Amino acid sequence: MIKTQGVYYVYEDGTQALKNINLNIERHSIVGIVGANGCGKTTLFFNLMGLLKPSKGKIFIENEEMKYNKKALKNIRQKIGMVFQDPDKQIFYSRVYDDVAFGLRNLDMEQSEIQRRVERTLEWVEMKELQEKPVHFLSYGQKKRVAIAGVLAMGNDILLLDEPTAGLDAVGTDKIIAIVQKLSEKGKKILISSHDMDLIYELCDYVYVMFQGNFIGEGDPKKIFMQENLIKKAMLRQPWVVKLKNRRADL
Numbered sequence: 001m002i003k004t005q006g007v008y009y010v011y012e013d014g015t016q017a018l019k020n021i022n023l024n025i026e027r028h029s030i031v032g033i034v035g036a037n038g039c040g041k042t043t044l045f046f047n048l049m050g051l052l053k054p055s056k057g058k059i060f061i062e063n064e065e066m067k068y069n070k071k072a073l074k075n076i077r078q079k080i081g082m083v084f085q086d087p088d089k090q091i092f093y094s095r096v097y098d099d100v101a102f103g104l105r106n107l108d109m110e111q112s113e114i115q116r117r118v119e120r121t122l123e124w125v126e127m128k129e130l131q132e133k134p135v136h137f138l139s140y141g142q143k144k145r146v147a148i149a150g151v152l153a154m155g156n157d158i159l160l161l162d163e164p165t166a167g168l169d170a171v172g173t174d175k176i177i178a179i180v181q182k183l184s185e186k187g188k189k190i191l192i193s194s195h196d197m198d199l200i201y202e203l204c205d206y207v208y209v210m211f212q213g214n215f216i217g218e219g220d221p222k223k224i225f226m227q228e229n230l231i232k233k234a235m236l237r238q239p240w241v242v243k244l245k246n247r248r249a250d251l
């Protein structure tokens with residue numbers, strides 16, 4: 001589905017943001033990328049979406065090497081959807097309904113189909129009753145869900161969620177967890193970046209640990225998060241469940 005081979009990315013100012021990234025999400029449903037601030041998670045997502053082009057290395061989408069012409073990029077957008085970390089960067093319209101409909105209207109879709117998709121996705125993210133509301137009156141968590149709805153409405157099979165719970169309270173986080181689980185049950189492949197270890201531990205069946213642009217560990221979250229030294233090296237904290245287990249084992 002998505003695979004990378006030795007991907008490097010260097011920004012114009014010389015910042016080396018990705019170093020030899022080898023990722024493969026084919027055999028997993030919900031894959032986590034964990035890493036401290038600035039380790040390269042967003043840069044990686046932008047490369048996977050074709051918004052940035054690797055300085056070196058290859059990206060494969062459904063076994064085809066990524067190309068960067070207009071037609072190829074349009075195809076990628078139909079396969080992969082990305083929910084940005086900051087919903088304000090993804091929300092363009094003043095009314096919730098129009099914002100979610102935006103991508104569909106660009107596809108010249110029938111009005112009745114647009115309405116069906118928008119209403120269904122807004123129901124999914126529990127925002128249907130707010131569909132007439134101006135986006136600028138929404139809470140941060142509600143805006144995040146509108147941004148997710150906008151991507152879901154497009155019907156992509158692969159979803160990249162960049163820090164989906166950043167800035168959310170416990171209720172907002174639980175809502176996102178429920179949405180991700182429902183999407184996975186529907187057969188969507190999901191890649192989540194986060195420094196929320198509890199979230200990744202709860203949701204993901206595979207995890208990559210990122211540090212300064214490299215993957216320094218990968219595997220089953222239950223095993224990876226037991227490796228205290230690895231987690232410390234990545235400047236992260238173990239999930240509380242793991243800490244609790246370790247404490248019990250010490251007693």
Ligand SMILES: Nc1ncnc2c1ncn2[C@@H]1O[C@H](COP(=O)(O)OP(=O)(O)OP(=O)(O)O)[C@@H](O)[C@H]1O
Pocket residue numbers: 011012013015016017035036037038039040041042043044085
């Ligand atoms: N446009 C840019 N030009 C130069 N350097 C950049 C640019 N965007 C990001 N960087 C640098 O690239 C590195 C990786 O940044 P990136 O945003 O990918 O990290 P991240 O893991 O997503 O961080 P966070 O968890 O804080 O969102 C950082 O050192 C950052 O300062």
